[in-house]
Amino acid sequence: MTQQQTTGGDVRLTGISKTYGSFTAVHPLDLTVPRGSFFALLGASGCGKTTTLRMIAGLEEATTGTVSLGGRDITALPPHRRPVNTVFQSYALFPHLDVTENVAFGLRRRGVTPVKKRVAEMLDLVQLGDFARRRPHQLSGGQQQRVAVARALINHPQVLLLDEPLGALDLSLRRRMQLELKRIQTEVGITFVHVTHDQEEAMTMADTVAVMNGGRVEQLGAPADLYENPRTTFVANFLGTSNLIEAEIVSAGTDVVVSAGGGTLRLPAGRCPAPTPPGGRLLVGIRPEKISLDPAADADPDDGRNRVTGRITEAGFLGASTQYLVESPAGKALQVYEQNTGHRRSLAPGSEVVLRWDPAHTFALDAAQDMEAGVQSVQDTP
Amino acid sequence: MTRLLHALRRRLVVIAGLLTLAYLVLPNAVVMVFSFNRPNGRFNYTWQRFSLDAWKDPCGVADLCGSLSLSLRIAALATLGATVLGTMIAFALVRYRFRARGAVNSLIFLPMAMPEVVMAASLLTLFLNMGAELGFRTVLIAHIMFCLSFVVTAVKARVMSMDPRLEEAARDLYAGPAQTFLRVTLPIAAPGIAAGALLAFALSFDDFIITNFNAGSTVTFPMFVWGSAQRGTPVQINVIGTAMFAVAVAVVVVGQLVADRRKSRAEK
Amino acid sequence: MSATGGPPAPPAPAPPVRGRSVRKRLVPYWLLLPGVLWLLVFFALPMVYQASTSVQTGSLEEGFRVTWHLATYKDALADYYPQFLRSLLYAGTATLLCLLLGYPLAYLIAFKAGRWRNLVLVLVIAPFFTSFLIRTLAWKTILADGGAVVEALKALHVLDVTSGLGWTEGDRVLATPMAVVCGLTYNFLPFMVLPLYTSLDRIDPRLHEAAGDLYATAATTFRTVTLPLSMPGVVAGTLLTFIPASGDYVNAELLGSTDTKMVGSVIQSQFLRVLDYPTAAALSFILMAVVLLVVTVHIRRSGTEDLL
Numbered sequence: 035m036t037q038q039q040t041t042g043g044d045v046r047l048t049g050i051s052k053t054y055g056s057f058t059a060v061h062p063l064d065l066t067v068p069r070g071s072f073f074a075l076l077g078a079s080g081c082g083k084t085t086t087l088r089m090i091a092g093l094e095e096a097t098t099g100t101v102s103l104g105g106r107d108i109t110a111l112p113p114h115r116r117p118v119n120t121v122f123q124s125y126a127l128f129p130h131l132d133v134t135e136n137v138a139f140g141l142r143r144r145g146v147t148p149v150k151k152r153v154a155e156m157l158d159l160v161q162l163g164d165f166a167r168r169r170p171h172q173l174s175g176g177q178q179q180r181v182a183v184a185r186a187l188i189n190h191p192q193v194l195l196l197d198e199p200l201g202a203l204d205l206s207l208r209r210r211m212q213l214e215l216k217r218i219q220t221e222v223g224i225t226f227v228h229v230t231h232d233q234e235e236a237m238t239m240a241d242t243v244a245v246m247n248g249g250r251v252e253q254l255g256a257p258a259d260l261y262e263n264p265r266t267t268f269v270a271n272f273l274g275t276s277n278l279i280e281a282e283i284v285s286a287g288t289d290v291v292v293s294a295g296g297g298t299l300r301l302p303a304g305r306c307p308a309p310t311p312p313g314g315r316l317l318v319g320i321r322p323e324k325i326s327l328d329p330a331a332d333a334d335p336d337d338g339r340n341r342v343t344g345r346i347t348e349a350g351f352l353g354a355s356t357q358y359l360v361e362s363p364a365g366k367a368l369q370v371y372e373q374n375t376g377h378r379r380s381l382a383p384g385s386e387v388v389l390r391w392d393p394a395h396t397f398a399l400d401a402a403q404d405m406e407a408g409v410q411s412v413q414d415t416p
Numbered sequence: 417m418t419r420l421l422h423a424l425r426r427r428l429v430v431i432a433g434l435l436t437l438a439y440l441v442l443p444n445a446v447v448m449v450f451s452f453n454r455p456n457g458r459f460n461y462t463w464q465r466f467s468l469d470a471w472k473d474p475c476g477v478a479d480l481c482g483s484l485s486l487s488l489r490i491a492a493l494a495t496l497g498a499t500v501l502g503t504m505i506a507f508a509l510v511r512y513r514f515r516a517r518g519a520v521n522s523l524i525f526l527p528m529a530m531p532e533v534v535m536a537a538s539l540l541t542l543f544l545n546m547g548a549e550l551g552f553r554t555v556l557i558a559h560i561m562f563c564l565s566f567v568v569t570a571v572k573a574r575v576m577s578m579d580p581r582l583e584e585a586a587r588d589l590y591a592g593p594a595q596t597f598l599r600v601t602l603p604i605a606a607p608g609i610a611a612g613a614l615l616a617f618a619l620s621f622d623d624f625i626i627t628n629f630n631a632g633s634t635v636t637f638p639m640f641v642w643g644s645a646q647r648g649t650p651v652q653i654n655v656i657g658t659a660m661f662a663v664a665v666a667v668v669v670v671g672q673l674v675a676d677r678r679k680s681r682a683e684k
Numbered sequence: 685m686s687a688t689g690g691p692p693a694p695p696a697p698a699p700p701v702r703g704r705s706v707r708k709r710l711v712p713y714w715l716l717l718p719g720v721l722w723l724l725v726f727f728a729l730p731m732v733y734q735a736s737t738s739v740q741t742g743s744l745e746e747g748f749r750v751t752w753h754l755a756t757y758k759d760a761l762a763d764y765y766p767q768f769l770r771s772l773l774y775a776g777t778a779t780l781l782c783l784l785l786g787y788p789l790a791y792l793i794a795f796k797a798g799r800w801r802n803l804v805l806v807l808v809i810a811p812f813f814t815s816f817l818i819r820t821l822a823w824k825t826i827l828a829d830g831g832a833v834v835e836a837l838k839a840l841h842v843l844d845v846t847s848g849l850g851w852t853e854g855d856r857v858l859a860t861p862m863a864v865v866c867g868l869t870y871n872f873l874p875f876m877v878l879p880l881y882t883s884l885d886r887i888d889p890r891l892h893e894a895a896g897d898l899y900a901t902a903a904t905t906f907r908t909v910t911l912p913l914s915m916p917g918v919v920a921g922t923l924l925t926f927i928p929a930s931g932d933y934v935n936a937e938l939l940g941s942t943d944t945k946m947v948g949s950v951i952q953s954q955f956l957r958v959l960d961y962p963t964a965a966a967l968s969f970i971l972m973a974v975v976l977l978v979v980t981v982h983i984r985r986s987g988t989e990d991l992l
Contacts, residue, residue, distance in 0.1 A: 093584050113587040114596075120588045126581035130603045139599075140589035185589065422902060433792030436785040437807060440873055443822035444811050450825065461825045501719035512712035520716060523723050529923070529979045530972060531931020533948040537955055537968040538730035541737050544961075561726040564719055618812050624934060625948075629955065641817040645938055649821060657814040664813035668806050 043104020044069050045090060045193055045225065050099030052085050059085045061249045062098060067193075067227055067242075069104075072219050074228045074240035078272070078408075082249040083229045084123075087195050090227065092116045103192055114143070119186035120195040124202050125178050127170035133157070133181055134166045140189040156188045159218070176207050183215070187222065194219075196228045200235065212238050233273050237261070245269050247408065261321075263305070267399055270319050272408035277325075277368045279318045280401065286310040289393065292318060295363030299340045301396035315401035322369040324395040327358060330386040339390040344368065346385045356380050360389060444661055451654035458648025470651035474659075477650040480640060484656060487637035490552070491621040494559035498620075499613045501560070502567025503605075509568070510575040527565045535562060536629035543630060550632025558630050559620040566619060567612035574608020731972075738965035748961060760966045764950050771946040772974070774861070774936075775929035778868035782876040782925045783918065785869070790880035790917070791910075795889065808877050816871055820938050823867050827857045827939070859941040867935035872928060876921035883917030884910070919986045927975055947971055 045067040052060040060082040067073045075083040088094035090101055092113035100109045108116055119140065128136050137153045146152070157163045160180040170178055179199060186194055199215070200208045216239050219226045230236050236243045237257035244254040245268070253260060253269045264270035267278060281294035289300045290310050299318055306316065320340075330343060344362025351374075358370040358381070370389060374380070381387060450460055454467035475481035509520065527535065539561070543554055582604060586596040602609075624638040631639060641653055738756060742748035761768070789808070797804050811819060826833055834857050837843050846852040851862040887910065895905040911918075933948030947967060954964035 091584075091588055093588065112592075113584070114590045114592050118588075120585070122581050122585055122588075124579075124581070126579060126585040128582060128585070128600060128604075130606075139586070139591070143590040143595060185585075189589065429788050429791055430796055432785075432788035433790075433796070436789040436873070436877075437792075437804065439785065439870065440789075440811060441807055442826065443819040443870065444814055446822040446825050447814060447818055450822070461821075461828060501722060504715040505719040508712040508715035512715075514712045514716075520720060523720060523728065527723070527727055529927055529976065531927055531948070531975055533931040533933065533951050534968045534972045534975075535727065535730070537951055537964060538734035539726060540955060541733040541961070541965060542726070542730040545733055557726055561722060564723060568719075622812065622815055624817060625931075625952075628952070638815055638817050641815055641821070642934075645817070645821060653818055653821075657818040661810060661814045665806060665810050668810070672802060 043106075043192065045227065046102045047086070047090070048100045048102070050086070050089055050096045050101060052082075052089060052094060053097045058249055060089070063251060065244065065251065065254075067225060069225055070223050071241045072216070072226045072228065072239055074230060074236035074243045075246055076230055076233060076236040076243050076272075077246035078231055078410075081246040083246045084197055086246070087120075087197055087227060087229045090193065091118055091120050091195050093120075117192045118195060119189050119191040119193075120197060121179075121182045121186050121199045123198040125170075125182040127178055127181055127185070129170055132167050132169055133162060133173070136170065136181055137185045137188055139185060144189070146189075152188060156184045159187075159221075160184045175203050176211065179203065179211060180214075183218065187218070187224070191224065193225045193227060196226060198230055199228070200230075200232075208232075208235070215239060237273070245272060247272075263397060264319070265307075265399070266407070267317065267403045267405055268408035270397075270399065270408070271406070272410070275322055275369055276319045277322060277365060278399070278405050279320075279364045279368075280405075281316050281318045281398075283310050283312050283314045283316060285312055290316075290398070292316055292398075294318060295342065295365070297342060297364070299342075299364075299396065300393040301340075301398055302394060305396065306398040307400045317399040317401050317403065317405060319397045319399060320391055320395060322357075323371040325368075325370045325389050325391045327360075327370050327372055327381065328388050328390070329381065330388050337390075338393075340393055340396060342368070342389045344387060344389060346381055346383050346387055349380060349383055351380065360387060362389070447654050448658045448661070451651060451658045453651055453654075455651065460649045460651050460654065467651075470655045474652050474655045477652050479635060480650065480652055480656070483635045483637045483640040486552075486634070487621055490556055490559060490636060491617050493556055494563055494620040495613050495616045497556075497560040498563035498567045498616045499609060502564050502612060502616075503571050503609055505564075506568045506571035506575055506608075510572055524565050524568050527562055528569075532562070532623075532625040533629075536626040539626070540629045550630055551634045554630045554632070555627055555634060555636065558626045559623060562623075562626060563616035563619050566615050567609075570612035570615060571605065571608045574605050574611075578604055734965045734968060737961050738969050740962050744959055753962070756962045756966045757970065760963050761970065763963075764947065764967060767945050767947045767950050768970070770944070771930050771948070771971075774865050774868060774944075774946060775926050775932075777865050778872065778929050779876075779922050779926045781865070781869040782873050783922060786873055786876035786880055786921065790877050790884055793877075793881050794884035794887070805881075808874055812874065817934065817938075820867055820871065820935060823863070823870065823939055824858065827863050827866070829856055829858060833857070858939065859944070861940070861944050863939040864935050864944045864946075867939045868929045868932060871932075871935065872925040875924035875928070879920035879924060880914060880917040883914045883920075887913050915986060919982065923979060923982060926978065930975055931971060 045065075047063055047065040049062045049064060050060065051058070051062040063086065065086075075086060077083045085094055089096045092108070092111060092115075096109060100107055102108060103117065108118075128139065131139070134153050134157075137156055138149050141147075141149050141152060153166075154163065157166055160183060162177060162180055162184065165173060165177060170181065173181065179202075182199065196215075200211050203211060212235055215226075215228075228236070228240060237260075240257065242254065243257055243260055245252045245260065247268050253265050255263075260269060261273050264273065264276070267276075270276040270278065279294045279299070281292035281299060284291045284293050284298060286303060286306075288303055290303050290306050291298055291300050293299075301318065303310065310316070342362050342364045344360040344364075346358050347361050347367070348359040350357040353374070355371050355373050358372065360368045360370060362368055368389065372380075450463070451470060452466050452468065453460055453463055454465050454469060455462070456464055470476070505520070505524065508514070509517070509524075536558075539554075539558055543550060548554055578601075582600055583596055586600040587593075591599060622638060623636075624642060627636050627639060628642070635643070637656075641649075644650060644653060736750055737748070739750055739752050739754060740748040741751045741753045741756075789804075793801055793804050793808075825831070828834070834843070834855065837846075837857070838855060843852055843855065843857070846862055847854060851865075852860045857863050857866075891909055891913075892905055895909045896902075900908060931948045933946055933952055936944050936946040936949055951964050951967050951971070954960045954967065958964075
């Protein structure tokens with residue numbers, strides 16, 4: 035796709051919601067996706083992300099609210115009148131048509147010519163020129179995926195919607211296709227709205243991620259911002275792993291001092307949910323890779339960092355790093371990831387250890403939340 | 417020892433299966449062999465001597481080819497009617513939620529759970545009460561009626577296994593409702609519709625009981641055969657039976673070969 | 685870039701009813717209309733007419749009138765109960781035979797046929813393309829007096845046994861109950877084999893390996909894995925065999941004698957030759973009731989209500 039810059043605009047959802055009988059799939063939602071961005075809707079299955087996507091595509095009628103594209107209200111338009119195309123989950127390639135005819139489908143319906151030349155160019159872009167006459171069932175998963183992308187992109191939509199496009203691929207292929215999709219998006223400059231349950235995929239590919247839970251957007255922002263500054267326990271647990279420690283506020287100044295598990299911890303006031311009256315409760319969070327671990331015997335004296343003592347209950351060797359579970363008064367199973375730099379032997383379960391981290395890396399969340407929200411039962415360990 | 421028994425038991429299933437197959441195919445073999453018979457007298461039940469007479473003159477018996485063409489015409493029209501109506505019902509049942517769904521399902525199921533003679537007798541009662549003239553039209557009406565359920569069942573199975581996202585993909589790719597139906601839904605449902613149509617054709621062409629009740633003096637091919645069982649069975653009946661068997665097998669084999677070749681060419 | 689996860693949802697206003705939605709809601713009814721109408725007029729309505737006919741009295745000359753003459757049912761049953769019981773007996777026997785013969789064949793196609801599978805399937809289906817009347821007549825040749833089959837059975841003393849049981853008469857097979865059941869079994873065998881094959885084909889062959897791995901012998905595997913998983917096919921097959929067999933009169937007329945007449949023959953002759961419409965309608969109604977009862981009980985008991 036070398037030619038025309040797509041004449042797109044922002045996708046703007048205003049008060050959009052979807053209810054099925056008494057079940058609310060998506061609560062009234064306002065969302066703006068800026069033109070040309072790679073936007074990800076991230077969440078577990080059933081969180082409303084796919085429903086939101088389908089309302090943009092027109093495949094689902096919104097119960098309330100409007101969808102507009104570049105300032106034009108398209109809420110009432112049926113899907114075939116919307117300048118929006120979708121890459122479907124498990125692709126939905128037409129089994130009775132070959133690759134060429136699948137890709138040409140949209141062009142033919144709109145009477146855009148020349149079909150042959152455009153299809154050939156498109157197939158080159160996704161590196162499928164040699165497979166033009168195959169039927170979908172004769173292609174591998176990765177090839178099918180690229181046909182699905184080509185079939186949508188060839189129409190120069192103002193927005194490309196991707197519904198779990200990589201869900202059916204195995205891990206290594208998924209990684210490759212993530213980079214491939216990112217490359218294509220940069221090349222064509224079309225707005226991509228990508229739905230996924232894979233937090234890593236969302237963070238690798240998207241400029242902006244909206245984390246959805248229970249039909250609502252929990253938090254929205256750049257991947258690094260979401261990771262470093264989660265505002266809810268769901269986001270803290272769903273994006274990567276967080277150690278959450280129940281704590282009580284002792285004093286508040288530029289730094290907030292809290293007590294937890296018999297000791298005290300400090301963190302910047304700016305990372306607390308306001309207000310922070312002494313005696314109030316907080317959930318203090320720290321990412322496992324931000325913690326350093328030393329045997330209790332040769333721990334340095336107090337160096338201004340937050341300290342927690344405990345005992346290792348499990349140690350898992352992962353090659354590049356080692357993952358520890360530490361039992362302490364502050365938490366029964368604190369996780370610590372340590373790079374295997376080789377400066378000291380890894381610690382065995384049963385060792386008494388000191389956990390230390392920079393107060394600036396500490397964040398705090400409202401204590402009136404479920405600490406376990408968003409914890410994935412089977413984790414994809416980085 | 418147990419190994420031997422195991423092997424034998426395995427073979428037993430195969431042997432039993434093959435014997436059943438022989439039982440199924442035997443009458444066809446007899447029909448074929450006796451199409452080359454020159455019987456003494458009116459009935460073609462005992463072998464006399466080889467002859468090609470009947471094959472040289474398949475229409476040499478009065479009314480035989482007339483009844484055959486009538487049966488083909490009825491079967492073609494009944495197939496058309498039942499396939500169109502049945503496909504519409506199948507789509508409605510699979511694709512839409514509506515009231516009276518259970519009642520419609522029962523209405524589809526009941527004709528298949530009814531001995532033919534019951535439907536035949538009751539339909540005749542209706543026609544007699546309405547004062548309808550029995551003949552081509554009443555036979556056609558009856559055939560569409562009993563083929564309908566089978567078409568619905570065949571098409572329903574196919575439409576149910578169809579990924580609804582395919583149609584969404586079509587709509588997403590600028591196909592309006594009509595285009596979506598013509599270019600995506602119909603081609604993908606086609607094997608189910610074809611299976612239903614084939615079944616309807618076979619059922620209609622071979623139907624005897626319902627036709628027997630509702631045909632009046634119209635003679636379809638099965639009616640002709642039935643009559644000849646009383647009056648005398650011409651060898652030509654066997655010729656027609658053998659020819660249709662051969663054509664059917666040939667169509668299946670050629671179809672399979674074409675499909676295989678297309679597949680291997682596409683994979684090249 | 686702004687987003688707010690909405691506040692607690694305000695009560696959602698009823699979705700605006702758009703013209704599109706109303707038309708959409710009517711679509712299924714339009715699709716159903718012609719076919720359902722056809723079945724109502726030519727299947728359901730005739731049943732009503734038949735019910736009404738069965739309680740009429742009169743004659744062809746004077747016409748029939750509804751007189752609620754329920755005695756027709758009693759008389760019909762009194763006169764024709766042998767044919768009734770015979771129909772059920774023959775159809776039941778044929779169904780059982782179909783199951784016994786058809787299961788190995790279906791099993792063969794599903795698991796043992798390998799590259800011959802399609803050929804065997806074609807051989808099961810292809811006989812359909814020769815009129816079943818012609819094929820039934822072929823049994824007259826196969827079972828002819830003094831023919832190879834009869835002579836072989838005689839030599840093996842099978843006929844002595846079957847004659848003793850009343851299934852055959854002397855040295856004859858033709859024109860005996862055995863010939864009729866043989867014809868019925870033959871005619872409806874494909875209706876047993878195909879559903880059996882369909883449900884066996886769905887069984888993952890790895891289940892057999894798993895059962896073997898878990899210490900099951902071949903026989904135990906069949907009893908505990910294969911057979912239960914093929915039950916939908918068994919139920920469908922037995923129904924597809926029993927229902928048409930119970931109303932059939934072709935085999936009884938072509939291969940049997942006056943002593944093997946089934947209820948279908950009676951209905952046919954009452955309707956088309958004797959022209960005693962009330963009796964014919966009553967018999968037909970009783971047959972329908974019996975078959976529906978059998979079907980319902982059979983489906984309920986085997987718990988495969990979603991069969992069709």
